[in-house]
Amino acid sequence: MSELRNHTPDGPPAPIRAGREPRFPGGPVADPAGSHHERRIRSFQPRRSRVTAGQGDALQRLWPVWGLDIDGLRVLDLEEMFGGLPVVLEIGFGMGEATAQMAAADPGTGILAVDVHTPGQGNLLGLAERNGLSNIRVANGDAIILLREMLPPRSLDGLRVFFPDPWPKKRHHKRRLIQPEFLTLAAARLKPGAILHCATDWEPYAEQMLEVLSAHPDFENTQEHGGYAPRPAFRPLTRFEGQGLDKGHKVHDLLFRRPLGPA
Ligand SMILES: C[S@@+](CC[C@H](N)C(=O)[O-])C[C@H]1O[C@@H](n2cnc3c(N)ncnc32)[C@H](O)[C@@H]1O
Numbered sequence: 561m562s563e564l565r566n567h568t569p570d571g572p573p574a575p576i577r578a579g580r581e582p583r584f585p586g587g588p589v590a591d592p593a594g595s596h597h598e599r600r601i602r603s604f605q606p607r608r609s610r611v612t613a614g615q616g617d618a619l620q621r622l623w624p625v626w627g628l629d630i631d632g633l634r635v636l637d638l639e640e641m642f643g644g645l646p647v648v649l650e651i652g653f654g655m656g657e658a659t660a661q662m663a664a665a666d667p668g669t670g671i672l673a674v675d676v677h678t679p680g681q682g683n684l685l686g687l688a689e690r691n692g693l694s695n696i697r698v699a700n701g702d703a704i705i706l707l708r709e710m711l712p713p714r715s716l717d718g719l720r721v722f723f724p725d726p727w728p729k730k731r732h733h734k735r736r737l738i739q740p741e742f743l744t745l746a747a748a749r750l751k752p753g754a755i756l757h758c759a760t761d762w763e764p765y766a767e768q769m770l771e772v773l774s775a776h777p778d779f780e781n782t783q784e785h786g787g788y789a790p791r792p793a794f795r796p797l798t799r800f801e802g803q804g805l806d807k808g809h810k811v812h813d814l815l816f817r818r819p820l821g822p823a
Pocket residue numbers: 603604605651652653654655674675676677701702703704722723724725726737798799800801
């Protein structure tokens with residue numbers, strides 16, 4: 561059997577089988593390009609989590625309609641995917657409750673929601689169906705490959721990164737998503753004037769976000785005097801945020817814009 565090598569930064573490469581069958585026939589591919597494509601430090605930890613019967617059912621029925629496997633092999637036509645709606649990319653939607661709420665509150669905006677978490681993908685598809693939300697598409701795989709290989713330049717009207725994994729240990733800081741390199745890639749995919757909205761309950765990560773975003777030439781702070789933004793009313797409480805608040809954490813929102821630049 562042909563094998564690819566799955567390179568992990570913290571251990572020896574683990575063998576993975578190429579062309580593995582999806583766990584849910586018709587559902588997301590078990591091993592999208594993100595996990596074997598290249599040697600790179602990842603901002604997520606692959607996990608094989610339990611999927612409920614309802615989530616599995618949603619994955620099988622709805623993935624062919626609203627799902628997207630991140631294979632890194634084609635450039636997406638967002639206009640066709642979303643019928644011409646402006647499109648916001650949400651990276652790391654978790655279980656997707658907040659994503660569904662935002663999609664319901666703003667049906668005139670398409671949300672391309674990406675995560676590697678299978679139960680969450682099933683949950684969000686189920687929420688979209690039950691609430692009649694036709695403006696959500698769910699992508700499976702690494703957001704970096706989606707941004708780099710599959711989204712055209714200046715194609716996004718916004719980018720949301722809510723409560724990205726904080727990777728609190730110093731030796732894991734390199735796994736944090738919000739880094740200068742990521743911002744350069746994200747800026748290239750955002751339309752001029754589009755907003756990057758980050759939120760975190762992890763104070764040291766908030767400080768890092770503020771520092772790298774403020775220093776990045778492709779972004780400007782929407783706050784006239786710099787610093788964090790007041791929590792926008794449109795951002796629902798997310799699951800991860802609730803857990804942080806229960807622990808007494810303070811939440812910070814950061815709203816930065818890709819500048820309009822010269823006309
Ligand atoms: C801490 S959880 C937060 C989930 C949700 N936003 C919330 O607030 O409840 C972060 C999520 O980001 C996902 N994630 C991290 N890096 C990712 C990447 N490069 N591509 C896709 N998903 C990613 C993880 O799988 C995880 O589900």
